[in-house]
Amino acid sequence: MSAVAALRTFAVSPPARRVHSLLRHTRSARILSWVGFVAAWQLVVPLLPTDLVPTPSEVAVFMWNELRMDTVAPHTVYESFSLSFQRLAVGLFLAFAIGVPLGLLMGMRRWADWFLHDFVVVGLAMPSLVWALVAGMWFGFGDLAPVVTVTLAAVTFVVINVAEGVRNVPKELLDMGGAYGVGRYATIRHVIFPSLMPFFFAALRYGLANAWKGLVLAEVWASTEGAGWVIKFWYDAHRSQGIVGYALFFIIVAIFIERIVFGRLSGWVFRWRPSDDRRAPEPEPADRDEPIPAAVSAATPGRR
Amino acid sequence: MATIKVQDLRKEFVTDTSTVVAIENVSFEVGGHEFVSVVGPSGCGKSTLLNILSGIESATRGTVDITEGDRKAKLGYVFQSARLLPWRSVIDNLLFVQSSRGPQVRARCERYLDMVQLSHTAKQYPGQLSGGMQQRVGIARAFSIEPDLLLMDEPFSHLDAITARSLRRELHVMWQETGKTVLFVTHDVSEAVELSTRIIMLAKGGRLVADLPVELPFPRDPASDAVALARADLLRRFESLDLLAT
Amino acid sequence: MQTKLRLRPPPVSAAPGGDERRRVERRRRWLWRIAGYVFFISLWQFTSSFLVADFIVPPPAVILAEMWDIIASGQVWVHFGATLRTIAIGFAVAFALGSATGLLMGRSRWWEAFLSDWVMATLTTPGLIFALVTAMIFGLGPTGPIVAVIVTSFSYIAVNVVEGVKAVPRDLTDMARSFGRSQPQILRHVYLPFLAPYFFTATRYGFSIAWKIATLAEVIVGTAGIGFMMRQKFQEFSMQGFLAWVLLFFAFALFLERVVLQRQMKHVLRWRPEVAR
Numbered sequence: 001m002s003a004v005a006a007l008r009t010f011a012v013s014p015p016a017r018r019v020h021s022l023l024r025h026t027r028s029a030r031i032l033s034w035v036g037f038v039a040a041w042q043l044v045v046p047l048l049p050t051d052l053v054p055t056p057s058e059v060a061v062f063m064w065n066e067l068r069m070d071t072v073a074p075h076t077v078y079e080s081f082s083l084s085f086q087r088l089a090v091g092l093f094l095a096f097a098i099g100v101p102l103g104l105l106m107g108m109r110r111w112a113d114w115f116l117h118d119f120v121v122v123g124l125a126m127p128s129l130v131w132a133l134v135a136g137m138w139f140g141f142g143d144l145a146p147v148v149t150v151t152l153a154a155v156t157f158v159v160i161n162v163a164e165g166v167r168n169v170p171k172e173l174l175d176m177g178g179a180y181g182v183g184r185y186a187t188i189r190h191v192i193f194p195s196l197m198p199f200f201f202a203a204l205r206y207g208l209a210n211a212w213k214g215l216v217l218a219e220v221w222a223s224t225e226g227a228g229w230v231i232k233f234w235y236d237a238h239r240s241q242g243i244v245g246y247a248l249f250f251i252i253v254a255i256f257i258e259r260i261v262f263g264r265l266s267g268w269v270f271r272w273r274p275s276d277d278r279r280a281p282e283p284e285p286a287d288r289d290e291p292i293p294a295a296v297s298a299a300t301p302g303r304r
Numbered sequence: 305m306a307t308i309k310v311q312d313l314r315k316e317f318v319t320d321t322s323t324v325v326a327i328e329n330v331s332f333e334v335g336g337h338e339f340v341s342v343v344g345p346s347g348c349g350k351s352t353l354l355n356i357l358s359g360i361e362s363a364t365r366g367t368v369d370i371t372e373g374d375r376k377a378k379l380g381y382v383f384q385s386a387r388l389l390p391w392r393s394v395i396d397n398l399l400f401v402q403s404s405r406g407p408q409v410r411a412r413c414e415r416y417l418d419m420v421q422l423s424h425t426a427k428q429y430p431g432q433l434s435g436g437m438q439q440r441v442g443i444a445r446a447f448s449i450e451p452d453l454l455l456m457d458e459p460f461s462h463l464d465a466i467t468a469r470s471l472r473r474e475l476h477v478m479w480q481e482t483g484k485t486v487l488f489v490t491h492d493v494s495e496a497v498e499l500s501t502r503i504i505m506l507a508k509g510g511r512l513v514a515d516l517p518v519e520l521p522f523p524r525d526p527a528s529d530a531v532a533l534a535r536a537d538l539l540r541r542f543e544s545l546d547l548l549a550t
Numbered sequence: 551m552q553t554k555l556r557l558r559p560p561p562v563s564a565a566p567g568g569d570e571r572r573r574v575e576r577r578r579r580w581l582w583r584i585a586g587y588v589f590f591i592s593l594w595q596f597t598s599s600f601l602v603a604d605f606i607v608p609p610p611a612v613i614l615a616e617m618w619d620i621i622a623s624g625q626v627w628v629h630f631g632a633t634l635r636t637i638a639i640g641f642a643v644a645f646a647l648g649s650a651t652g653l654l655m656g657r658s659r660w661w662e663a664f665l666s667d668w669v670m671a672t673l674t675t676p677g678l679i680f681a682l683v684t685a686m687i688f689g690l691g692p693t694g695p696i697v698a699v700i701v702t703s704f705s706y707i708a709v710n711v712v713e714g715v716k717a718v719p720r721d722l723t724d725m726a727r728s729f730g731r732s733q734p735q736i737l738r739h740v741y742l743p744f745l746a747p748y749f750f751t752a753t754r755y756g757f758s759i760a761w762k763i764a765t766l767a768e769v770i771v772g773t774a775g776i777g778f779m780m781r782q783k784f785q786e787f788s789m790q791g792f793l794a795w796v797l798l799f800f801a802f803a804l805f806l807e808r809v810v811l812q813r814q815m816k817h818v819l820r821w822r823p824e825v826a827r
Contacts, residue, residue: 026663033664052686114582119590122800127762129769129777130796133784137792138606176387179358179379180401180449190400194391216678217766221784228678235682243686247679254674272391272429321569 054241062245073230073242077249084227087143088208088215091150095207098151099158103203106159107166116159123156128214136222145222146215153214154207161206165199166192197269205262212254306370306377306452306485307335308357313366315352315510326352327510329366334487334502339479341488341496342504343538349510350489351384354457357487372452380451380484382459386438388430394441395426398448416448417441419478436467440474447478454486460495472499476522493542497534498524505538507545514541608790616794625779626798632774636692636767637760640699644756648704649749652711662712672705677763685771695767695775702763703756710755714748715741754811761803 022028038056045055054062069076075083105112106120131152132145139145169192177187219228227246234242315327326349334340342350355361357368358381370377388397398413399405417423420440430438439459446454460468476499479486490496496503497518505514516538524531591610598607620626651669655662680698688694718741726736768777776799783791 024660026659029660029663030667033667037668050687111578111582114579115586115589118583118586125758125800125803127765129762129766129780133780133792137784137787137789172383172385172387173389175355175360176381176383177401178360179381179455181403182401186400190389190392194389213676213678216676220678231678231682235686238686240683240686243679243682247675250676250679251671251674273431318571 052238052240054244058241059244059248062239062241063248066245066249072237073233075225075230077227077230077246080225080227080230081249081253083225084146084215084219087146087219087226088150088211091147091215092154092204092208092211094147094151095154095158095211096203099155099203099207100162103159103162104166106163113163120156120159123152124160128153128210129217131214132217132221135218139222141222141224143223146218146226146228149214149218149222150211154211157207157210158203161199161203162196165196168199169195201262201266201269208257216250306372307333308453308485308487309333309367309369309371310357311367311369313353313356313368314364315349315356315361316364325509327356327363330506330510330512332504332512332515334485337483337485338502339486339488339500340502340504341490341500342506343490343493343496344506345508345542346491348506348508350491350506351457352510353506354455354487354489358455370453377452378449380446380449380454382439382442382446382454382456384458385462386430386435386442388438388441388445390430393427393429394422394433397430397441398445401445401449403449412450413444413448416444419447420444420474436463436471439463440471443471443475443478447482447484451484454484456486456488458490458492461490461492468495475499480522493538494526494531494535497531497538498526503538505541507542513545605787605789608793612790613793613797616790617798620794620798629775629779630798630802632692632772632778633764633768633776636695636764636775637699637757640696640764641703641756641760644700644702644704644760645707645753647700648707648752648756649711651704652708652752653715655708656712656715665708669705669708672701673709677702677759677766681763681767681770684767688771690771690773692773694771695764695777698763698767699760703760706755706759707752710748710752711745714745714752717748718744750811750814754807757811758803758807765799 042056045053066077131149135145135148173191216228219226220232223229231246311331313330317324356363402409503516507513598609680701684694684698722740765777768775769781772778779795
């Protein structure tokens with residue numbers, strides 16, 4: 001509705017209808033739901049028989065104190081998150097170092113696909129809880145168990161997406177290069193690599209999501225520091241505003257990574273796309289929480 | 305100006321249940337400043353023939369020699385769809401297929417881009433161009449490697465009639481100016497009559513049924529009686545083939 | 551002329567007939583597959599006998615024996631039963647709530663704006679948070695895991711149903727309306743067939759999420775169930791027991807998803823050409 005049209009509606013409608021038409025906007029729905037939710041939460045909690053559910057104001061105060069580094073936990077929120085991110089980075093690096101060669105092999109050679117396929121599917125479907133506990137039993141408390149968990153939780157996503165990407169390199173462009181006698185190096189650099197990019201993005205996105213969950217669990221059971229461990233600390237201390245507050249920190253970080261990091265990066269990498277939407281295209285790989293059949297269909301060689 | 309010698313060419317495809325013959329004992333020779341059209345209905349093995357000539361596929365039997373003097377000829381290829389790398393700019397797409405680098409090579413690419421009147425799009429990505437413009441980039445790319453022989457696989461079949469018409473004219477001018485040998489595959493009889501100096505007719509099953517010179521003066525007006533007669537004659541020949549086949 | 555990148559299958563040349571080729575191919579596939587299993591199991595065996603202690607990487611035979619013990623002693627029924635009950639109750643509630651929410655959000659932009667932030671928030675929150683919060687509120691016992699299952703799988707179901715409602719083609723509903731079909735008829739003959747695959751995706755996703763969150767919650771507060779046993783084995787530092795339970799869990803989840811769910815799905819979706827094959 002243009003501004004003039006809106007003004008005209010205002011001028012003629014009686015106040016009640018004006019309010020009604022305002023409420024019909026989707027933005028008011030959004031505001032209403034936020035206000036309503038927070039208000040209901042704040043008002044209902046004191047009526048509950050338990051005092052273990054925090055009110056929004058308690059959570060807000062907690063988060064503010066954490067951000068001011070005023071905390072009873074042994075580490076500040078900055079220290080914990082930066083430690084977790086370091087573990088995540090090392091683990092993801094290892095996952096790509098192992099997963100990319102394996103994925104290339106599986107995409108290019110059918111025997112490798114037959115040889116490894118079932119194990120990759122099992123890896124995709126494995127709950128990250130299992131990786132966290134196994135790594136905890138193997139490596140005890142320290143940095144190794146979380147890092148290994150991250151690698152194990154992410155590596156199969158990398159393998160399956162890279163393999164699928166190799167199978168989807170457009171044949172007509174390869175033929176075109178072949179017809180013009182373009183060399184091997186230029187073909188890899190300018191045809192194969194760019195067409196793999198969407199699949200690398202998918203690998204990173206899904207691998208990261210799964211690895212993050214695994215990391216938190218590994219820190220809960222097999223570490224004495226890190227963001228996951230601090231959540232456990234608040235649980236043991238019976239401070240539920242700590243858990244909810246940390247959950248909100250997690251969500252903020254997740255949104256930051258998704259919108260800013262991935263959004264910017266894919267906008268730059270896929271700047272050649274004609275559409276306005278330059279987010280990484282979704283090549284329909286195994287999804288973030290992996291149901292087994294989806295993983296199977298993503299892994300089954302399609303274009304053979 | 306290249307020479308093509310095709311001798312007893314045969315191509316079979318083995319599928320899960322049967323063996324399909326795509327090309328059966330085809331022989332012909334092309335040389336000099338010719339514009340040769342290979343015409344036939346869909347599925348008669350035209351594209352397969354081109355793929356073998358360009359080395360994308362190998363023949364089951366027979367020989368193909370494409371020479372320029374006493375060396376192997378250089379080929380330029382225009383595909384049915386433009387087949388541009390979507391992630392590289394127009395000028396980079398031309399540079400991608402060059403065998404050498406350097407300012408002269410770049411200048412040459414820009415010259416051919418100018419020839420198809422697209423120099424203003426050099427820095428754009430293919431996705432920002434219309435289908436006709438993309439196909440013109442494909443044609444410029446083929447000319448830009450200064451090939452001895454141009455292979456074209458139904459390059460205008462995906463375009464609307466108006467764009468195709470103006471591109472045909474453009475192609476004809478480029479062929480005359482550069483003096484290249486062109487082998488042009490099409491299912492469109494009028495297109496073949498309008499452009500070529502010679503027409504090779506392929507029938508279903510990949511048999512070569514006729515090899516006809518087209519001796520009409522250029523420029524050919526598609527609406528003129530002479531062109532219309534030639535077109536009708538060609539279509540009649542195809543019809544009589546179908547009668548024999550059934 | 552041709553770059554020798556082996557990214558596509560070699561050209562089919564003079565090969566024997568198609569049937570023969572396919573048989574050879576299938577045999578090769580199975581050989582490689584079996585080779586994969588043999589290689590993996592012998593690698594495991596080798597690691598456990600020569601490289602590290604048995605309690606870190608127990609030999610395959612020991613794990614198998616442990617699995618057999620679990621089945622023979624009847625423990626498997628007790629704990630799988632407990633977990634399944636949690637999932638069944640939680641999932642049924644989540645399905646009803648999620649479908650209703652999804653339909654509401656798919657049909658009305660206002661309700662979509664009202665609810666979408668909360669659905670997205672539950673999707674992005676790590677399952678651990680729900681497991682811990684419900685554990686604190688409900689304490690030891692089965693209630694916490696059930697609530698955790700409801701909250702987490704609810705949003706997966708809602709999201710898929712919303713997608714489904716939006717995918718129902720406008721031209722078909724318009725067609726039905728222009729022929730004067732009634733609202734229930736349109737719902738039955740246009741909406742439902744289009745929603746069916748989304749309901750199944752929702753079920754599959756929701757179900758696999760439910761499995762994970764249920765075991766996770768049991769690890770924290772369970773008094774029975776697969777997750778409870780995993781924790782126990784973890785605390786006893788019994789690698790063979792832990793792996794035996796994980797493998798059983800896997801076999802069971804695979805069976806439920808592949809056999810039970812997929813067969814149902816094929817039946818409902820038989821009108822789709824790619825399914826009917």
